[in-house]
Amino acid sequence: MAGCAALVLAGGSGSRFGSEIPKQYFALGGRTVLRRAAEAFAGHPAVDHVRVVIRAEDRARYDAAFAGLDVLPPTVGGATRQDSARLGLESLGSLAPDRVLIHDGARPFVDAALIDRTLAALDDAPAALPALPVSDTLKRARADRATVAETVDRSLLWRAQTPQAFRYGDILAAHRAAAGASLTDDAMVAEHAGLSVALVMGNEDNVKITTQSDLGRAERTLADALAITRVGTGYDVHRFCPGDHVMLCGVRVPHDRGLEGHSDADAGLHALTDAILGAIGEGDIGAHFPPSDPQWRGAPSDIFLRHAAGLVAAKGGEIANVDVTLVCERPKIGPHRDAMRAAIARIAGIDVSRVAVKATTSEKLGFTGRGEGIVAYATATVRLPWS
Ligand code: MG
Numbered sequence: 184m185a186g187c188a189a190l191v192l193a194g195g196s197g198s199r200f201g202s203e204i205p206k207q208y209f210a211l212g213g214r215t216v217l218r219r220a221a222e223a224f225a226g227h228p229a230v231d232h233v234r235v236v237i238r239a240e241d242r243a244r245y246d247a248a249f250a251g252l253d254v255l256p257p258t259v260g261g262a263t264r265q266d267s268a269r270l271g272l273e274s275l276g277s278l279a280p281d282r283v284l285i286h287d288g289a290r291p292f293v294d295a296a297l298i299d300r301t302l303a304a305l306d307d308a309p310a311a312l313p314a315l316p317v318s319d320t321l322k323r324a325r326a327d328r329a330t331v332a333e334t335v336d337r338s339l340l341w342r343a344q345t346p347q348a349f350r351y352g353d354i355l356a357a358h359r360a361a362a363g364a365s366l367t368d369d370a371m372v373a374e375h376a377g378l379s380v381a382l383v384m385g386n387e388d389n390v391k392i393t394t395q396s397d398l399g400r401a402e403r404t405l406a407d408a409l410a411i412t413r414v415g416t417g418y419d420v421h422r423f424c425p426g427d428h429v430m431l432c433g434v435r436v437p438h439d440r441g442l443e444g445h446s447d448a449d450a451g452l453h454a455l456t457d458a459i460l461g462a463i464g465e466g467d468i469g470a471h472f473p474p475s476d477p478q479w480r481g482a483p484s485d486i487f488l489r490h491a492a493g494l495v496a497a498k499g500g501e502i503a504n505v506d507v508t509l510v511c512e513r514p515k516i517g518p519h520r521d522a523m524r525a526a527i528a529r530i531a532g533i534d535v536s537r538v539a540v541k542a543t544t545s546e547k548l549g550f551t552g553r554g555e556g557i558v559a560y561a562t563a564t565v566r567l568p569w570s
Contacts, residue, residue, distance in 0.1 A: 186231035188231065188275050188278060188280040188282075188284070189232070189233045190235075190236060191288045193236060208244045211398065212402065217248060220290055220293060224293075230298070235288065236267045265358070265361070269358040281350070283348070284298065285348075290390065292404070294388075301348045301383050304381040305381075311349075316340070320334060344386070354372065357372045390404075411566065413567060416457075416562050417453070417456065417460075417562075418559070420450065421557055423441070424440065424441050427439070429514065431509060432451035433526030436514050442556075459565065462495075463498060463567070471487070471490060505533075511556075517542065520540050524540050527540070
């Protein structure tokens with residue numbers, strides 16, 4: 184047995200959320216709550232596999248939300264959270280990981296440091312959970328639920344969070360033994376089996392989205408975190424040459440000419456890459472991919488845009504929107520516009536609603552008007568954290 188797997192639970196319908204669509208599939212800053220929760224594990228160096236446990240009826244929502252993310256295929260959960268966790272654990276049987284993290288899909292703000300702390304605690308204990316000490320004074324109500332019976336000593340009370348970490352074999356056996364009991368989290372299943380559960384300091388930001396107002400608060404948390412707005416522009420020209428197609432914004436457009444250039448000459452993606460690099464003050468495309476370097480000869484320009492988007496992500500930022508304008512008399516861009524938007528969205532890892540592609544002619548004036556080449560302009564807006 185080796186490695187570490189993360190199970191992300193999204194089997195609930197979220198009846199408290201008051202919507203047909205489960206809360207995990209609501210968008211939070213352009214990505215679903217569930218995808219954000221899973222991305223933290225998919226991008227963590229200590230986590231080898233990520234699997235999401237879903238409801239069968241959410242499969243289409245899941246597929247749409249997880250496009251392009253490198254995780255195991257989802258598995259279907261059961262009627263209760265406990266059933267879903269057990270079925271998720273059973274589904275990892277062939278991988279037989281050494282350690283497993285079980286996380287609530289409605290907690291999108293889990294971060295790498297919390298995952299590190301929780302896993303580290305497994306070195307000295309068979310189970311570990313992040314939790315926060317209770318700071319509010321606690322009251323126990325009388326049976327009428329209207330008056331106070333007593334004040335509760337809070338000094339030993341903690342609020343449990345996820346991810347909770349276990350030895351895979353231990354927690355699988357504990358879940359099998361507890362099937363049918365009504366236990367509210369996996370640490371409780373471990374306690375039920377007599378395992379000692381270590382407490383690890385949680386994170387106040389690692390909230391669970393249960394109600395619509397939680398989602399609104401999460402949107403504000405995200406907006407506060409990405410408080411710096413930066414704009415960049417890009418411009419590129421490529422000359423027509425003999426050929427039978429042009430690459431524009433990641434789409435192969437049949438044409439009676441080609442475009443001349445060191446890479447695939449995709450002026451749209453080049454201008455856009457420069458716009459993103461400009462927004463984050465990271466030079467230009469030539470600085471990252473020197474035309475003198477033979478490895479970029481004929482290269483698909485996807486790699487330039489993906490690199491720029493990766494630099495934004497590495498700074499903890501997000502691409503808020505991109506806007507590309509192509510200037511040429513021919514080929515006609517309109518029939519390819521939606522495919523271009525989709526290609527840019529896929530390569531940059533953003534929602535297509537954040538991508539615009541426009542086209543114009545130059546009324547037969549100048550070099551674009553004479554059909555000698557294509558011009559692309561681009562603008563990108565990037566949001567970055569304060570730090
Ligand atoms: Mg270029």
